[in-house]
Structures are given as structure tokens and as C-alpha cells.
Amino acid sequence: MTLTFPAPAADKHELEAAGDFTPRFDATGLVTAVVTDAGDGELLMVAHMNAQALALTIETGIAHYYSRSRSKIWKKGETSGNLQTVVELRTDCDQDAVWLKVRVAGDDASCHTGRRSCFYRTVRQVENKAVMDIADDTLHFDPESVYAS
């Protein structure tokens, strides 16, 4: 990793301007990553990146995240083949989130359940509860065989 990130400016206007990218990592060292399909704009997933994952992503053009459950760098699609090539990277006004527009290889699936998007369920109110309905149930791969090890 050769890419380094300077410390964020204290000045709000400087943070919101053009210039050096100075990501504002949270107390656990992470920024939020929103991932959409570069073709049709569909929201595919939300993940997190530490400085190393962010640097690897920018340097290689392939999306890397930080897995909070496994406490390690996670090259998305390394097991399933569904690698994500970054077409464009953006950041938001306060630099604590990034937006990756990606092309997905393999089965064109970004969810570990085998679906294209992790956001396959809608939420609606039913009396004093909220319930989820499945909006997309198309499996692009069989998670049981792909993740069996």
C-alpha cells in the first residue's frame, strides 16, 4: 500500500472543497461504502472500508472492504468470483462515506445470499409492526455450494 490519506481539515469549508481526499474514518477506523451498478444504478450493497481497504480499492480498481464480522480485509468476490471493478469513486460532503459505481463480474451478484442486491426486501407498516416482503428472489448462484469449504 503506497497510497496515504492526510488528516482531515478542521475547517468545514475545506472538507467540502476540491483537493486532497482526507477521509474521515470513524472511531473504529471505518468509512461507509455505498455500492451501485455502474450500468443501471441499482443499489447493490453497503459495506465498510478502513484505510487499507480504501487504498487497495483506489490503487487496484477492484473493490476491497473491511469485514467487521471477520476483522479483516475482504476482496469482494474472491470466493464467489463476483469481483467488483470500480468505474467511478465518489465521496460525500463531509468525507465519511464513499460511493463506488461498479461493474460486477461472475454471476452479477453482490449479495452472499446469491441475489444481485443485498436490498431484496421492501418494508411496510402493518398495524404497529413493520414487515418485510421479498421483492427479488432470483438467485444468481447457489450460496451453499459457492461458500462451502
Next chain:
Amino acid sequence: MTLTFPAPAADKHELEAAGDFTPRFDATGLVTAVVTDAGDGELLMVAHMNAQALALTIETGIAHYYSRSRSKIWKKGETSGNLQTVVELRTDCDQDAVWLKVRVAGDDASCHTGRRSCFYRTVRQVENKAVMDIADDTLHFDPESVYAS
């Protein structure tokens, strides 16, 4: 607030199925909210919601967030007039993030800088640094006059 959220299931497959929405709030009581335009799908902003903000959003159909900097519920657009009407709400496989497809009122701007989207800057590598370029500099309102108090 009449809407309540049951505790998340310990079983992973149950979390990923249809049924009661059981958001997995993090250690600070928040889920991530990704907000896109219901018309053209543009990513507008990323914010956070506690249980109260999530319940208010579902009950009223108007997006409410939790402001981490101000430590309070934040009805988006209350000052600027850029209220967000929720057309569809989704959640992801592990229920720690929600996706709001919204219609923005007022000036059609969701960033406090006056721009339509908070993600108005692209990031690219230049030698061992990453730099930001402004991709959208159209101001839909004047933040200095709107937020003056």
C-alpha cells in the same frame, strides 16, 4: 411513536427471510440509511437512523434521521424545505442498513451545501495521494441564507 421493532433473530437464515422487520442497530443504536432519488436513482446522501427516526419515517412517509453531530432526531428538510417523501423503503440481508427511494420537495437538493447530492466529488489517484474533483457544482439553494438563524 406506536411502531416497535422486535429484537433481531439470532438465526442468520431467519434474518434474511421475509417477515417482521427487526433492524440490527449498532452499538450506538443506529442503522445506516442510503437515500436515492425515486425518479432517476441518483444517490443523494447517506445518513443514520435510530429506532425513533426509523419509526417516524415508516409512520409518516417523510424521512427522519438521527443527527450524530447534534444528537437529536432530524426531520430532513425542515429548515430548507427539501423534505423527502419516501416512495419505497428496503432493507438489506442482515438488516443493518435501509434504502430509501425518495421524492425531494423544495429545491430538489439533499446536501447542506445546496447541491442535489452530497456525493458531488469524484476521487482519483495522483501518485501516492488521492485527490477530489468537483463533478457537480450546481447550487439549488444558497446555504448561507437558508441556514442563517
